[in-house]
Amino acid sequence: MPEYRIDDLARAAGTTTRNVRAYQERGLLPPPVGRDGRASIYDDSHLERLRLVDALLQRGFTTAHIADFITSWETGKDLSEVLGLQHAVTAAWAKDESFEVPRELVGAILGPQVDELVDRLGELKLARVEGDTVVFPDTQLLAAFAELHEYGLELRTLLDIHGRVADRIDDIARTMITAAKQHIIDQRGPGWLPETTPEIAETTAMLNKMRELATASVHATLARSLDATLHRELGDYLATAADRNPHKNPS
CATH class of the missing domain: 1.10.1660.10 (Multidrug-efflux Transporter Regulator; Chain: A; Domain 2)
Structure with a gap:
């Protein structure tokens, strides 16, 4: 521990x-x-x-x-x-794999717009400034940003995308937690607190199962949606490409 x-x-x-x-x-x-x-x-x-x-x-x-x-x-x-x-x-389900970077080194990486970008990262809870150090709590996400940046995507654009996704995830989290709270109210009444050991165990298990359901629902639904959207968008893109290059169209 x-x-x-x-x-x-x-x-x-x-x-x-x-x-x-x-x-x-x-x-x-x-x-x-x-x-x-x-x-x-x-x-x-x-x-x-x-x-x-x-x-x-x-x-x-x-x-x-x-x-x-x-x-x-x-x-x-x-x-x-x-x-x-x-x-x-x-308990936090998000894994804390934070690492610290000197502010001057962050400036060398992010360039002249470092203050604006660090502020935006802070708004999204992806960074926090502690004196002369910037702490990044999600190394995996930051690594994904860096890899996409190598393809020419601007960090500001990636942060805006993440922000829009995070807003929708917040809505999902509210839906799940509100459902759990309403279940307790329906079963026990407003303001109820578990009093016996079995009640505490049952409430704990229900909350954990609700979190597991939320995680599984988001993961599975997002995977299916990404597949369907990719196929649809790819089809539209190829149709546009065919119109743009009619000499390459076999017909």
Whole structure:
């Protein structure tokens, strides 16, 4: 299991060291799992808890409300099931394969429009600036951009394409998560929280299955759509080519 010092934990959760300490003082965050010299050591359970706290704060809950939720979940319940529910709700499915590049090197790669392009990458959550360093969280996607750029496609164009695709994926994600929430409301009523270990396990499993369905649906549907669209567009393109070069048309 990965280990984090407090600064690393705050950075991974998108918060501040000050907040981490405050949450721990208020009982929202478990104690560190150990120490490395004078530094406290945290693990992925702390990262997931921070993400859960942040999600609830963004929904308008106070730290007192969140403390009550956490206490009610943990009192008399199997800790592994509680963490399982947290994991289902807050764990990131996107793989973080980030790497850091000095800002001056990014400028040498992207050219004179580096500031505009880095800002656009930031808007799409494909980069973040940390001092004199630019962090790229998705190396695979960035590699695809670089490979397509070698064919003459401008990075700005590729980012616009990605942005349009991402907007549609966001719509799909909202559809799936809204369906899961509505199912819980229909079955249990608004504001219901699992109280028993079986309820926590069942809710965790349902949320995980919904995520798996969303991923499989997008992958399969996109693959079929790409095949059909490619065939259609290729046919139209060849028809245009035939009209443009009638002397090459056998008929």
